Amino acid sequence: MRPNYLFGMRQAARQAKALQIPEIAAIEFGVAGGMGLLEMEQVAESLQAETGVRFRLYGFDLETGLPPSDDYRDLPYLWRAGFFKMDRAKLERQLKRATLIIGNVGETVLAFIERYSPPVIGFVSFDLDLYTSTKPALNLFNSAASHFLPRTFCYFDDIVGDLDEVHCEWVGELLAIREFNDAHAARKIAKINGLSWKFGAPTQWHDQIFVLHLFDHPAYKQYINERTDWQLPLPE
Numbered sequence: 576m577r578p579n580y581l582f583g584m585r586q587a588a589r590q591a592k593a594l595q596i597p598e599i600a601a602i603e604f605g606v607a608g609g610m611g612l613l614e615m616e617q618v619a620e621s622l623q624a625e626t627g628v629r630f631r632l633y634g635f636d637l638e639t640g641l642p643p644s645d646d647y648r649d650l651p652y653l654w655r656a657g658f659f660k661m662d663r664a665k666l667e668r669q670l671k672r673a674t675l676i677i678g679n680v681g682e683t684v685l686a687f688i689e690r691y692s693p694p695v696i697g698f699v700s701f702d703l704d705l706y707t708s709t710k711p712a713l714n715l716f717n718s719a720a721s722h723f724l725p726r727t728f729c730y731f732d733d734i735v736g737d738l739d740e741v742h743c744e745w746v747g748e749l750l751a752i753r754e755f756n757d758a759h760a761a762r763k764i765a766k767i768n769g770l771s772w773k774f775g776a777p778t779q780w781h782d783q784i785f786v787l788h789l790f791d792h793p794a795y796k797q798y799i800n801e802r803t804d805w806q807l808p809l810p811e
């Protein structure tokens with residue numbers, strides 16, 4: 576199982592459980608052949624057994640692969656129109672529970688909540704490659720706070736990559752994140768400070784996990800620490 580999906584979805588399920596939310600949504604923006612969405616299904620099965628929290632899964636994609644772009648912010652030095660096409664019939668035969676939402680994410684995301692009535696969103700993977708696709712996908716995070724966990728876990732795929740991918744805050748997914756943060760005072764997408772230290776050794780996905788903090792969420796301040804008390808007395 577992909578450790579990035581396992582981590583983000585497990586942390587979301589643990590938070591949901593602490594907040595007594597029985598079911599949450601996990602979303603993959605950018606499905607391509609479907610390997611990620613099929614992994615998400617496996618992770619959801621395993622976490623449901625582990626935590627008791629149920630998952631509903633959604634995958635957004637154009638079906639026809641990457642759209643054309645000549646915008647430098649889309650890194651056309653890396654991506655080509657038509658990369659990562661979906662074999663929709665093949666994927667639909669293998670999917671057990673995820674819902675595919677086919678179309679341009681700029682349109683499908685706007686109707687998503689009203690059309691599908693998802694449970695509280697707990698984990699979102701962004702793998703649309705392009706700035707001009709990621710920017711409208713982030714409009715999901717303009718929805719009412721009640722549609723999200725107070726701290727919604729996110730994974731951004733296209734911010735590390737191979738040696739030729741030289742990502743920075745002025746292009747691609749990192750630019751979309753920065754612009755979202757600049758435009759929202761009460762919602763911020765931020766890395767988990769020191770995530771690698773919690774695992775002992777750093778690995779790539781630690782730099783790709785972010786959390787959408789909804790400071791305007793009514794439950795943002797609700798205590799969820801498993802400790803009922805914590806004291807640090809001096810030795811006798």
Ligand SMILES: C[S@@+](CC[C@H](N)C(=O)[O-])C[C@H]1O[C@@H](n2cnc3c(N)ncnc32)[C@H](O)[C@@H]1O
Pocket residue numbers: 603604605606607608609610611612635636637638639640641642658659660661678679680681702703704705707708
């Ligand atoms: C790298 S692939 C996703 C890979 C997949 N997440 C995985 O792990 O196997 C990127 C996908 O983003 C989709 N995509 C890019 N821009 C899009 C847009 N504006 N609307 C919908 N899908 C888009 C493409 O169709 C492509 O399949």
